[in-house]
Amino acid sequence: MRIFVILPILRNEVFEDITRRELEVAKRKDTEIYVVSLDEGPASIESAYDEELAAPWILERVKEAEDKGFDAIIIDCMGDPALHAAREIVNIPVIGPCQASLSIASMICDRFSVITVLDRLLPLFRRKIREYGFEDKLSSVRSVEVPVLELEKKREEVKARLLSEAKKALEVDGAEAIILGCTGMVGMAKELQENLKVPVIDPAVASIKMAEILVDMGISQSKRGYPKPPEKLRIL
Amino acid sequence: MRIFVILPILRNEVFEDITRRELEVAKRKDTEIYVVSLDEGPASIESAYDEELAAPWILERVKEAEDKGFDAIIIDCMGDPALHAAREIVNIPVIGPCQASLSIASMICDRFSVITVLDRLLPLFRRKIREYGFEDKLSSVRSVEVPVLELEKKREEVKARLLSEAKKALEVDGAEAIILGCTGMVGMAKELQENLKVPVIDPAVASIKMAEILVDMGISQSKRGYPKPPEKLRIL
Amino acid sequence: MRIFVILPILRNEVFEDITRRELEVAKRKDTEIYVVSLDEGPASIESAYDEELAAPWILERVKEAEDKGFDAIIIDCMGDPALHAAREIVNIPVIGPCQASLSIASMICDRFSVITVLDRLLPLFRRKIREYGFEDKLSSVRSVEVPVLELEKKREEVKARLLSEAKKALEVDGAEAIILGCTGMVGMAKELQENLKVPVIDPAVASIKMAEILVDMGISQSKRGYPKPPEKLRIL
Amino acid sequence: MRIFVILPILRNEVFEDITRRELEVAKRKDTEIYVVSLDEGPASIESAYDEELAAPWILERVKEAEDKGFDAIIIDCMGDPALHAAREIVNIPVIGPCQASLSIASMICDRFSVITVLDRLLPLFRRKIREYGFEDKLSSVRSVEVPVLELEKKREEVKARLLSEAKKALEVDGAEAIILGCTGMVGMAKELQENLKVPVIDPAVASIKMAEILVDMGISQSKRGYPKPPEKLRIL
Amino acid sequence: MRIFVILPILRNEVFEDITRRELEVAKRKDTEIYVVSLDEGPASIESAYDEELAAPWILERVKEAEDKGFDAIIIDCMGDPALHAAREIVNIPVIGPCQASLSIASMICDRFSVITVLDRLLPLFRRKIREYGFEDKLSSVRSVEVPVLELEKKREEVKARLLSEAKKALEVDGAEAIILGCTGMVGMAKELQENLKVPVIDPAVASIKMAEILVDMGISQSKRGYPKPPEKLRIL
Amino acid sequence: MRIFVILPILRNEVFEDITRRELEVAKRKDTEIYVVSLDEGPASIESAYDEELAAPWILERVKEAEDKGFDAIIIDCMGDPALHAAREIVNIPVIGPCQASLSIASMICDRFSVITVLDRLLPLFRRKIREYGFEDKLSSVRSVEVPVLELEKKREEVKARLLSEAKKALEVDGAEAIILGCTGMVGMAKELQENLKVPVIDPAVASIKMAEILVDMGISQSKRGYPKPPEKLRIL
Known part of the structure; x- marks a missing residue:
């Protein structure tokens, strides 16, 4: 294929x-x-x-x-x-990738959070997720506050912030799984999942x-x- | 202004x-x-x-x-x-115009129908209206099946079909008001409203x-x- | 007119x-x-x-x-x-005024908070906003805890509390705009809007x-x- | 008591x-x-x-x-x-009685219809039922088109129309139970229930x-x- | 009977x-x-x-x-x-008991919290309450973190935790009433209600x-x- | 694997x-x-x-x-x-299979119908689909009225009824795709899809x-x- x-x-x-x-x-x-x-x-x-x-x-x-x-x-x-x-x-x-991630996340939990690059994208995600009909399963949208084009350069910082935001999503917002909110975060899911002990979905994958x-x-x-x-x- | x-x-x-x-x-x-x-x-x-x-x-x-x-x-x-x-x-x-019409329609009734140009637009309207958060007030989306660029030429036919579809929206779908579903229908609301005895909203207006x-x-x-x-x- | x-x-x-x-x-x-x-x-x-x-x-x-x-x-x-x-x-x-404010607020943002006079009115607002079908867009209802008949006398206090509650609505509750929750607050929107840098809706207006x-x-x-x-x- | x-x-x-x-x-x-x-x-x-x-x-x-x-x-x-x-x-x-009926109906089925006195009350019931948060369980609101003050005089006619509207509620609208939509219909539930073989709720009771x-x-x-x-x- | x-x-x-x-x-x-x-x-x-x-x-x-x-x-x-x-x-x-409690709670308030035995039951309650169609009225689910079989032995501890969790449900989550989230808590509602001054529903009752x-x-x-x-x- | x-x-x-x-x-x-x-x-x-x-x-x-x-x-x-x-x-x-089908159906359309074996299963599907949070995308549940254990024996009859019910789902209920409502219908999707010209989802697959x-x-x-x-x- x-x-x-x-x-x-x-x-x-x-x-x-x-x-x-x-x-x-x-x-x-x-x-x-x-x-x-x-x-x-x-x-x-x-x-x-x-x-x-x-x-x-x-x-x-x-x-x-x-x-x-x-x-x-x-x-x-x-x-x-x-x-x-x-x-x-x-x-x-x-x-x-957004719709595919929501769809797969629905198979493994009832409530998930999306962690994206910038705070300015939060309203866009809320609108998109509502349009797709998954708003009842959304615990929160959070961000690492790193622009897309700096994701690679700041890879370690991004991973650290993903971890801390994801922990807040689990503890404060009640998420049961995490969706990475940017396809530029490709490859970061596995380590995060090991740290968090909850499923982490890579949207590109x-x-x-x-x-x-x-x-x-x-x-x-x-x-x-x-x-x-x-x-x-x-x-x- | x-x-x-x-x-x-x-x-x-x-x-x-x-x-x-x-x-x-x-x-x-x-x-x-x-x-x-x-x-x-x-x-x-x-x-x-x-x-x-x-x-x-x-x-x-x-x-x-x-x-x-x-x-x-x-x-x-x-x-x-x-x-x-x-x-x-x-x-x-x-x-x-779509959002403005939905917003104003919410002031005058609980349930409205949109009558647009082509059947092929029905799923688009449903997605849009859901994204805007007005889906609970939508009785139906219907169409006159006339392309935008023929609206003027077929003006009388369009008005006749608007009337018959609007009647179905009221009688069958339970609408309380009608929203014209194309800004190319500008100027057709008044006569329709007089015929139907329910509010008709012109989205351009x-x-x-x-x-x-x-x-x-x-x-x-x-x-x-x-x-x-x-x-x-x-x-x- | x-x-x-x-x-x-x-x-x-x-x-x-x-x-x-x-x-x-x-x-x-x-x-x-x-x-x-x-x-x-x-x-x-x-x-x-x-x-x-x-x-x-x-x-x-x-x-x-x-x-x-x-x-x-x-x-x-x-x-x-x-x-x-x-x-x-x-x-x-x-x-x-409540329905008119909700309707207009829907044109400028996806999530708004209402700041009213008394805590005792919070359940009434939630019921009303649900009845009108705007509950998904409501971030929160808050109050200044000043009775209607004291609004004029305590004008400066009211304005100060509006500001502090509105800030919480934006920062804590995720509101994108503010609706004043009492028509007795007429005339207080403009200054609040200038301070907050988000739209503030005066329900009487x-x-x-x-x-x-x-x-x-x-x-x-x-x-x-x-x-x-x-x-x-x-x-x- | x-x-x-x-x-x-x-x-x-x-x-x-x-x-x-x-x-x-x-x-x-x-x-x-x-x-x-x-x-x-x-x-x-x-x-x-x-x-x-x-x-x-x-x-x-x-x-x-x-x-x-x-x-x-x-x-x-x-x-x-x-x-x-x-x-x-x-x-x-x-x-x-409306809220009590909705509450009890929720114990015996997932979808019910209300059959009230007059068509003009249909939008009121829809607003009320939405305000109470039971709209997802409402199959339909129907009416017998008899004014409250004629319910007693036209008792047989009312019962016949209740039966025919209730049948439509079951067959067309997918209701699983019926709520009588006027406390003036008190005493009419039992016979209707026997005829329909589904639960009929008398709101006064x-x-x-x-x-x-x-x-x-x-x-x-x-x-x-x-x-x-x-x-x-x-x-x- | x-x-x-x-x-x-x-x-x-x-x-x-x-x-x-x-x-x-x-x-x-x-x-x-x-x-x-x-x-x-x-x-x-x-x-x-x-x-x-x-x-x-x-x-x-x-x-x-x-x-x-x-x-x-x-x-x-x-x-x-x-x-x-x-x-x-x-x-x-x-x-x-769960459905009966939700149904009765809907008669006395718009928002309630459930306080159950163990945190591990929270997702089960959220799924169940959603299936029953009462999710919009649910302020929160909380737990006392005491297993069912220890409820009797630890009765005083359970009552103390019920009180503290219920207070959080009222103050933090905005609940207006409390539902005890385990039928093993039978007999604990009355005292809790007296302390909280809001209705407490015992599901067995x-x-x-x-x-x-x-x-x-x-x-x-x-x-x-x-x-x-x-x-x-x-x-x- | x-x-x-x-x-x-x-x-x-x-x-x-x-x-x-x-x-x-x-x-x-x-x-x-x-x-x-x-x-x-x-x-x-x-x-x-x-x-x-x-x-x-x-x-x-x-x-x-x-x-x-x-x-x-x-x-x-x-x-x-x-x-x-x-x-x-x-x-x-x-x-x-039910949840997997709903999840995949959400990727290819906004509204789908389920066609199952028996009418008696319709309320079960509605409860299940609501619990899973896909009720807004459900156009209808329909059935072929053939018991599971007769599906094989009556294979041609089942396929004919699937086709006629699916057509009603598309034309009357507004479905955009079809989900087969029994894993015993495995192998029947392809032919149905060719006839209907809309996606048909086989839940076992x-x-x-x-x-x-x-x-x-x-x-x-x-x-x-x-x-x-x-x-x-x-x-x-």
Whole structure:
């Protein structure tokens, strides 16, 4: 199976490399992944504004993936930018890491917390999680207050803050599991899980896994929920 | 007060004219409105895909409005495209017709139906209304099955179908009021209201009115809910 | 446009004056407001009991307003006493400050707190806000613990407590905007907003604004939701 | 135990007699009931307007009940008029038939329908049931379209319509049990239950039973939820 | 009336005696109660695992009760083990203390807390209360951290912890009433209520009272919600 | 990876064979499945009663699976019997087909219908889906009215009824996808999906897939949500 992973940010070797490396570990042997980023759009996604600026270029990549015969698409950002639109324009499954993580978290506990990069993203997560219908299971959204583009550089600091915020999520907010709130945190789940003794979900990994099983099952987004857009003039 | 009205579709004289004409009637005497459309983007908005393709160009217009000293902005499409992002990048109030209509409808009844252009938009409306937190008041979403760009040409047919769908919304779905589900239906509410004897909300008019009172009250979107995006490289 | 404002408490010159003065500032130039209070009923409204004792006399005023040709009615108390009944007996729009504030708050943020006069009113607000369907957006209800009739006398104390409770609402409860929880706090929003840097909604002002736009739009409460009461013997 | 039953309508011998007769059957041997109606107020309760006009006089009766040493109070109307206010002003339990019926219905099924007197009451019931937090269990509200004051005269017609509406509630709306939607239907549950083979709840009977057990258990409305109104001038 | 009380744990004289003694006080004079425990199953119920191991033996007792002509059945454990199954196999009412307590609590306040034996039961209570549809009224679940089988021995300690946890429920969590979260706490409500000045519900007592009134009213679980299981081979 | 599949019914070669055969097709190459049924319990599961009678024997199998070093457990019945208890007693992931199907369905649409074997199971599904927190996405539950043990014999009839009920779910109830409501329908999804042109989820397949990815991700049920039961005397 061939999965097309769109990093919805401006070309960024550090992120591409780490994403490729971690997803190579996470994927099944018979899965091939292909990681791309954008030529236009924002350097990182930390606002609804960034999501909107990335969207048209994500959607071009989405079409490209189907044209090239890929089996599934991951929009590899926790904001799930352009997810609904992408599902309209192709028939192969399109996965957003946020929704995939919520979906899997529902299998292992009743209440979870999301720990993301910046406080400024808290209202976005609350809106998104409400739209997806998982708000009753959300204990809290917290952040490490480190921008996306500094995640790699400040890796140890990020891990320390993840641990301390996750502990507050468990002790104060009543969470039973943790969802990492940025796909840039890929690879940080395992150690955190060992420290916390509760499940920690890596959204990039959750996406690959969800893509693999939707392909296995031969199902994709319902065209009753995501009908093909009508033909018309569209200028980009 | 000066209100900037963004028709988030490719330049379209018919729509601009009718929007201007109807909003001139709807607005207060001391309100000036300025209607613009887009140079890039889709010819009409009838999918999440169209919304995403319009978004970056809407956001350019949004910045222009604040730069030019307007007091409020309306994104004049019932899908409220780019609404959250727009609220992040400016301080003046940004209004979406869908949210404004739901908000006003909540003042006059407990259950309302939305009647939009195409069946394919029903899932989008349900997602949007759920995200806004008004799903418990939604009796139904129905459509007249006429594309946006044919609304003017088929005006009589549209009015007839609006009437018959609205009657079903009242009798079958238990609605107490009707929200027109496309800003292209501007100017059709009054006659429908007279026929139905229940309130009918015109979303374009609702937006102008909501813009006027937010400006009057000196309030705008909370920057705690819509913080300014951080500076970074963004290529469009 | 002529708006009839019912202060649903025993004649009280201080409150009538301050209400008139502040609403004169808030209203549009072409709006006339007419403020009345009651000859029977409670001296102030601080319980469901007070609301019920005021209701019959409010309803007499409501009929008087329609008979005299007013365009809209405001029941100027944050408990929205007799609101549903009033909407049944007249065709012109009847506005309650609580519902109007919730409705407008929904346009500018996802989560708000109400700060009212007395702790004893907290359960009433929670019931009311749940009945109106806005409970998911309510961060908290807090109070300044000053009775309605002392609001004017203790104006500086009230403002100080509003500020400190509002800060807790933002920092502890996660509110993004503040709604003043008593129409007797009229005129205190602006300064608070400047201090807090988040929107603060004055419910009396919200009511005038909502009345103005419902009249502009030619809509009123749906008679499917608020049908006329049948004729029968009623002794007061 | 002595229970004070307030028929919140103008003195009406027919209703007093039938209520007394049926409650005598429903009550325990060691329970005494005392049925009173009002000297002021509406002839029947079929609107929020009627509820508000009855409220002050209900509240006088409520105080009288506590003064005379009764153990519990029932406001014997399915609209639960003045219920919250009544609970504030006394310490003995005050029961509303609507809330008591919903509470008991929750013990025997997951989904129930209410069948009331008039279509015009449907929005009132939906508001009330939502306020009480039972909306997820409500299959439907239906009516027999017979005014309260004709219930006795048209008894056979009412029973026939109850049966046909209840059948629709079961077959079309998915109800598992039926709640009679007017205390004037007292005495009609048993036959209906035999015909339908599902539980039918008589709200007047439900109220007596709930009053008896609250007294037995030594519990009453929480004064944290229903604090005593502060002393002040109140003119009726 | 004869009520069959199943203590769903291994024969335990201490618990049987205390249950009998307290229920003798709680029941009406004309009610006979018959308390039994199990020959197989767990020594106490403190997990979903215990609930499942007790279930088949509870269900045997349930059939026995109907066969012997009892009027109602109480499964006397706050986890309501085997409740739905029991309602399917008999026609007489089957009551679970958790559901009965929630139902009665809804009559006296809007928000309550449950205080149970062990922290490990908190997620079970949250799942159960959500399944019953009362999650919006739940302020919190807290525990005294004393195992069921030590409740009697540590009676004074349990009462002290109940008091301190209940105070936190009122002050920190906003509860208006308290539900004891284990039927082994039978007899502890009264003193706690006197100390707290808010209603305290004893679930064993709530169950007896609810059983009495369902029998009085001649209603039982709806067979539309709890249909009889089909005949088939079942080996235990 | 080795997955232990518990058919929670009395030994039944037909079901074991078909389950093995279809799961062999559904599983990954590197997954081994081991299908067992029960020596005690019910011949099939078509009621809460059946679920409770199966539970203790399921739980024995669950322990056996962990003892034998399996990586995950599936309780292969759409009622998810004993799921919560099973998750308490082992550390390896335990999957219920109902929850797994709901979780995956949430990735591909906003509204789905479940089509099960018997009408009598409809209330059970509604309770279960509510408990799991997916009730807002449930369009309807429908049935083919064929008992579990006749599914194989009446295979063509079942497929015809599945098709006609599914069409009603799409057209009348507004579903966007279909979930087969019995693991005995294993193998029927593909043809139905081809006929309907919407995704059809096979719950047995969904369970295998979910088990595979939980194992891949190294996560299991949170022990904060499903703590180990305390040691105590338990007699079966």
